[in-house]
Structure formats: C-alpha cells, structure tokens
Amino acid sequence: MTFSKKKLKLSDCPYCTGKGYYQLLLGGSETCYQCQGSGRKHS
Numbered sequence: 001m002t003f004s005k006k007k008l009k010l011s012d013c014p015y016c017t018g019k020g021y022y023q024l025l026l027g028g029s030e031t032c033y034q035c036q037g038s039g040r041k042h043s
C-alpha cells in the first residue's frame, strides 16, 4: 500500500485523509461515505 504522506488537519476526514474519496486498488475512486465527498470531518 502506498499512501502519500499528507498532513492531516483536524478538520479533515480521517477516512479519506481530507480528499473526499477513496482511491481504489483497481483504479478510479469512490466517494467517501464518511464525509460524503466533502473531505471534512463531521463536527
């Protein structure tokens, strides 16, 4: 697994590291269901 090191902000969603989506192994991406693509952590 190769995750790029990105500094997480406190407001960033920890599941998708603030990107709003997951990178899939087979290619492409899937919207993060935890933040619904916003990349922000719910308060």
Ligand SMILES: [Zn+2]
Binding pocket: 013, 014, 015, 016, 017, 018, 019, 020, 021, 032, 033, 034, 035, 036, 037, 038, 039, 040
């Ligand atoms: Zn997320």
